[in-house]
Amino acid sequence: MRRTDHHRTSPRALALAAGLVTQLAAAGAYAAPPAAEALVNTKCAACHTAKGDGKWDRISDSRRTPEGWDMTVARMGFAHGVKLSHEERSAIVKYLSDAYGLSPDETVAHRYIIERQPSVVEHHDNKVIGDTCARCHSYARVAVQRRTEDDWRKLAHFHVGQFPTVEIQAGGRDRNWFELATGDAAVALGKVYGYDSASWAKWKAQKPVDMSGTWRLVGHKPGTGAYEGSATIQRTGDDRYSVAMELRYENGATESATGSSIVYTGHEWRATVQQGGRNVHQVFSLQPGGAVLTGRWFEEDNDAVGGDLKAVRAGSAATVLSVQPAMLRSGSRASVTINGTGLDGDVDLGPGVKVRRVVARSADRVTLEVDVAAGAAIGARTVSVGKAQGADALKVFKRIDYVKITPDHPMARVGGAGGSTPKVPAQLEAIAYSAGADGKTGTADDLRLGVVDASWSLANLNKAAEEMRDVEYAGRIEKNGLFVTNDAGPNPDRKYGANNVGELRVTATVKDGGRTVKATAPLIVTVQRWNDPPIR
Ligand code: HEC
Numbered sequence: 109m110r111r112t113d114h115h116r117t118s119p120r121a122l123a124l125a126a127g128l129v130t131q132l133a134a135a136g137a138y139a140a141p142p143a144a145e146a147l148v149n150t151k152c153a154a155c156h157t158a159k160g161d162g163k164w165d166r167i168s169d170s171r172r173t174p175e176g177w178d179m180t181v182a183r184m185g186f187a188h189g190v191k192l193s194h195e196e197r198s199a200i201v202k203y204l205s206d207a208y209g210l211s212p213d214e215t216v217a218h219r220y221i222i223e224r225q226p227s228v229v230e231h232h233d234n235k236v237i238g239d240t241c242a243r244c245h246s247y248a249r250v251a252v253q254r255r256t257e258d259d260w261r262k263l264a265h266f267h268v269g270q271f272p273t274v275e276i277q278a279g280g281r282d283r284n285w286f287e288l289a290t291g292d293a294a295v296a297l298g299k300v301y302g303y304d305s306a307s308w309a310k311w312k313a314q315k316p317v318d319m320s321g322t323w324r325l326v327g328h329k330p331g332t333g334a335y336e337g338s339a340t341i342q343r344t345g346d347d348r349y350s351v352a353m354e355l356r357y358e359n360g361a362t363e364s365a366t367g368s369s370i371v372y373t374g375h376e377w378r379a380t381v382q383q384g385g386r387n388v389h390q391v392f393s394l395q396p397g398g399a400v401l402t403g404r405w406f407e408e409d410n411d412a413v414g415g416d417l418k419a420v421r422a423g424s425a426a427t428v429l430s431v432q433p434a435m436l437r438s439g440s441r442a443s444v445t446i447n448g449t450g451l452d453g454d455v456d457l458g459p460g461v462k463v464r465r466v467v468a469r470s471a472d473r474v475t476l477e478v479d480v481a482a483g484a485a486i487g488a489r490t491v492s493v494g495k496a497q498g499a500d501a502l503k504v505f506k507r508i509d510y511v512k513i514t515p516d517h518p519m520a521r522v523g524g525a526g527g528s529t530p531k532v533p534a535q536l537e538a539i540a541y542s543a544g545a546d547g548k549t550g551t552a553d554d555l556r557l558g559v560v561d562a563s564w565s566l567a568n569l570n571k572a573a574e575e576m577r578d579v580e581y582a583g584r585i586e587k588n589g590l591f592v593t594n595d596a597g598p599n600p601d602r603k604y605g606a607n608n609v610g611e612l613r614v615t616a617t618v619k620d621g622g623r624t625v626k627a628t629a630p631l632i633v634t635v636q637r638w639n640d641p642p643i644r
């Protein structure tokens with residue numbers, strides 16, 4: 109296990125970090141689609157011998173995400189002097205992502221890294237690879253590439269060639285890094301993340317899907333709550349679209365988003381939209397079948413803040429996408445909205461939940477008043493409207509037995525104060541659980557109920573933090589669980605003039621009727637991330 113945020117090394121990579129996400133997502137950048145293969149021949153083949161048939165030495169020995177291609181093409185610029193205009197760079201990245209990309213299946217386990225999910229603690233799929241490679245950057249950076257064993261070996265050579273100190277950094281002295289990286293690790297990489305795959309062969313053989321049409325969507329934005337809405341997608345060129353979205357939050361707020369997108373590799377949707385007065389990036393993937401789009405969106409200047417999204421094509425198979433609220437207490441009366449598409453027919457919320465009245469209904473949304481029986485069994489319910497179904501869409505509970513804070517290991521970063529690096533907040537949420545029918549917590553029938561309101565408080569995590577009075581300096585937490593750090597830089601008011609970093613303990617206090625349930629988590633407030641490439 110290692111944080112994705114581990115210590116980084118390359119000063120040169122700084123140049124690479126700036127603006128790449130923007131580059132990729134800024135759609136419509138291509139004036140006219142240049143003949144990209146010819147462009148690779150003129151710009152790259154001087155060093156990467158053309159083998160014909162859209163193949164070049166090194167270039168066609170790996171497959172990557174659009175961000176992965178963009179990082180390498182950028183590196184060819186600053187490390188090997190390759191000069192490309194913005195349009196040329198975009199065209200080459202598009203071409204290589206389509207020709208040498210990853211199928212949806214191949215990215216699914218590690219999408220958090222391209223979605224820029226905050227405070228992820230990684231679990232390495234492979235020990236040798238994890239121990240050798242996830243020391244300076246994330247494991248996922250490796251796992252969203254596919255290469256021949258030989259090309260993985262060449263990547264190890266690149267590390268030592270261009271960053272000669274690699275072997276003595278990040279605990280490198282505990283092993284013979286180069287021998288391992290070109291030996292056991294290269295063999296493991298060739299096996300686990302090898303170039304050839306049945307999934308890619310199948311995906312590449314498919315005809316690309318036209319994304320245009322109306323989509324029904326649902327999602328959740330930590331700190332704001334669940335939302336539902338719709339999107340209109342229109343084709344503006346080859347793999348290029350305009351998008352307009354309406355988001356209606358459970359708390360009554362609404363947001364619209366408009367912008368444009370490029371689809372890479374037939375499924376990698378990258379859009380930049382104006383949403384709530386901000387630039388927001390969308391990193392979604394179109395699922396095989398072409399009717400479901402999933403992913404995360406986040407603020408351009410503050411990627412810790414964003415939401416997840418699931419969209420289904422209107423007119424595709426009838427489905428229940430979400431129920432708001434998603435948790436109902438036994439022995440209560442509640443107003444409930446079912447969101448989905450093709451919601452036509454009888455409504456069934458499972459045993460113990462009776463529809464009292466249909467308040468309003470359309471094919472997209474059914475609003476009901478329901479009675480939950482006092483003796484209704486604790487558990488998840490499948491919700492159906494005619495043929496549309498949503499497994500585990502609703503949870504029936506008796507009481508909140510315990511609460512957990514997410515993310516499990518939140519981390520925030522100081523910043524601002526006129527510096528080039530903005531503050532990185534941590535958005536916390538309190539998740540309620542039921543102990544299930546057995547009444548015992550920590551057993552298999554425990555039930556995750558969902559996000560609940562909490563009041564938040566901060567304390568020093570340990571003795572050192574107490575001595576440094578971290579809680580007075582590191583930052584503050586807002587009502588919705590958003591922890592915002594203090595300014596960066598030495599603080600003359602602090603002991604030793606320390607930076608406003610700190611080790612805190614955050615407590616969420618949840619009211620459940622007359623009872624109070626609490627949860628705590630450590631919250632680390634650390635320094636800026638100076639080098640923040642598209643794939644950390
Ligand atoms: C001036 C010579 C030169 C040019 C031109 C050049 N490259 Fe490279 N490229 C290199 C060298 C040297 C390496 C091996 C060292 C490294 O990875 O930096 C390399 C490595 C690579 C790799 C493997 C990197 C990895 O992740 O292991 C890829 C892919 C690549 N180049 C793509 C391109 C593309 C695409 C272009 C054209 C836009 C290009 N190169 C243009 C010199 C060049």
Ligand code: HEC
Nearest residue numbers: 117118121179180240241243244249250274277278289641
């Ligand atoms: C000592 C630190 C360190 C270790 C250990 C390390 N890397 Fe890297 N890696 C770097 C740096 C530095 C870069 C280039 C700069 C950056 O982060 O953008 C990089 C870049 C990469 C890239 C992106 C290359 C590109 O063209 O964009 C990949 C993929 C990668 N490493 C995989 C691996 C693999 C596989 C291993 C294990 C065999 C490994 N790394 C071990 C520091 C490390």
